[in-house]
Amino acid sequence: MNVSREKRNGIFLLAILAIIIGVAGIVVFSLRVDPIEESLKLNPVINSLWIFKDDEGNALSTDVLVFYPQTGQAAAFNILGNTGAIYKSLGRVDRIDSVYREKGLLVYKEEIEKLIGKKIPFTIEIKLSDLRFLADYFGGLNIFISAPVDETDENGLRCLFPSGAVLLDGDKVYDYFMYKSPSDSASDVVDRRQAVFLSFIYALKENRSIVFDKNNFEMYEEKFKSNIDRKNLYNLLNKISVVDTDRFSIQTITGSLRTVDGQVLLFPYYDGQLIKDVINQAVSSLVSGDSMNQNRVYVLVIQNGTTEQGLARNTSFLMQSAGYEVLEIKNAERNDYEKTEIINHIGNSEAAKSLGNFIHCTNIIDEEVLPETADSTSAAQADFTIILGRDFNGRFVKGN
Template identity: 20%
Template sequence: MTPELRISAVRRFPFRWLAWLWILLVLGLGGGLGVLSYRLAFQEALRVSSPLLTGEKPPSSSGASFDHPVAIPEWTGRERVNILILGIDQREGEPGPWRTDTIMIATLDPVGLSAGLLSIPRDLWVTIPGFGENRINTAHFLGDAYGYPGGGIALAQETIRYNFGIPIAYYVRVNFTAFEKAIDLLGGIDLCVPESIDDPHYPDAHYGYEPFHLDAGCQHLDGRTALKYARTRATRGGDFDRMRRQQEVIRAVRERVLRLNMLPALIARAPALWETLKDGIRTNLTLEEMIALARLAARIPDEKIRMVTIGPSMTRPYTTPDGAEVLVRIPEKVREALADLFGPQLPRLEARVAVQNGTLRPGLATRVADSLRGLGAEIVEIGNADRFDYPETQILVRPGAQEAGRQVAGWLGLPPTAIREVQDLRCACDLLIRLGADFPER
């Protein structure tokens, strides 16, 4: 997607707005939690704040500014903006590929003036296009390892689109070293730990263990401790607690930036700070796009910023045929949460669907039809197939309905190879789902 930007000349550079620039990107960085916002604040500061650096006329702590004409981009697009945030488990000296330890999607609605953040559990069992079923955190690894066009980031984006219907134009990838440094450059963060954490098997940088303990209560965390707090799964809720803690860290960073007027000092140190952080970040957002999005974020009230996790009410545990313990989606629950967070951009199924049971499992077609109906599909027929020994599930589509077939395959956790075009479906439908023995009812 090509962003719509308009450049406007502003004579007074508002440091309060620069704080919003920082906060916007803090909200969206998951594993990086604030790194990209450093980059943006520093690069923009270098461009417009030479008087501060030379000592000519520094701004006051109240947000006063100096008189220099500054061309500041403005976001004029009306479509929702989605940004994929990946925190990678990159260890020192390793060339990769890497799995993603953190997966989040930040979203901004420029028309409704709202924003949100979605956390996705890394053990979620999904279809990775071209690679079959696997944990969602392997998409980035597989894309880099096997030369997927655009690499691991592109395959992670396509995996999100295929399984959730969320189109993503932008990405930010951050490693853990950059995260630690970013928190330390803020002077640490303050948060209240709801329960004591004791993790004797917290991983170190060399595939060993670095035991981690943190007492319950309100305290100040440096970058290293904040990273451990955001990564550990050694509490009763496992990965669900871990996602909640990551969002707590986001709130803590945001609170620190708002509460302390830190920007003048940080801007003065901009060149050295960016040099410290730059190796840990990769993004396709340009400086102008980030500034424009920050101006948009400045107009969004706090009560219209939401944080959502795909949690235990939207998933169920599942053991794969290979014995791996993973999570699978409850499609209608996930769909409801995504529609609430992302709004009407999520595509509805514009197709008529028939479901046939080609197995000996009683009521299978009805259960699948009910699930699809809860996702907004129009079910026109439920019944049995012409026989009950079909080994494989197929989605038979009429010519021109391939996209609807891919959408249903994503909802049901079926690979793209399950879709087959048929000239005559012999029903008043656009898609015929013929359930076979391999259908993954979980």
């Protein structure tokens, strides 16, 4: 009986020892693995989630930053707080920022990953109080303000901002981010907050020699909350800080507004397939080095060549979401087009192909100008004309 007990004790001790060795091995291995390099083995771009939040735990601004380190090119996608869906994590239809407030960052990230169809391995949260300090560390944020502001907002805050490119200190950045004018639309508030995010990324680049000095980084690092440790955060921010700011812009989810349980929610077009397609197109452009097309906003005329009412108007929303400018929507000369056509007025085959890839159209007609018509002036100002055929109907809904 004693021998048996001793054997059991020996086996038990060996098992404990094996567990200890295994855990130690995992810890050592995890310390050696660079999560950024591991991520790049799976995906050539680095996806990170940036959240500006208040001290009460509310996400005030959320952006997915897609960065291609080989060229320094990047794109950002703003996730509007009132983006609506049936969120399984909440068990109800609600705003997506409610997920962050009630369930925390991890679940919030998972819901955004479902929305955009991409994994996001890295997260960065910045409190507005810390943003204020960071802006001062950077020597201010340079923000373009289109019109002067001199008014008292809905919370009684007096706001004074001149127009033009203005260098704002930390307190002014905070005020610019937070103020809400009675005359503001929801998009005005979003635009201001995105201007702050863009300026923050620009300032990170302009101050990289200071920020990433080994003796200085600790002061900056404590203002960021991330899901990676200090060393890897340093590497991540250092990589992002070389972003090509001349070709960096933000796109915002678009959709239809509906009131649900007293809340005005934005439901992305085509059951969310559009935002996935937009991001896929952006990533493809980053990786392919299609910088010429990224650096220009192309102008479209969209014509409805079918009997479906409102098809050109709805398509214009999609194209604007993808970063195109829509000059005009109208009915085509006839309504029996079987296949969608793209008419290339500028001779740019690469841009035409990129447009065709986005709307799944290979029927591209090269033509410098449209035939003379009463509307030839608008056609001449457009880079491309899209004539929608019956094959276009439901294309994004099906996710083709």
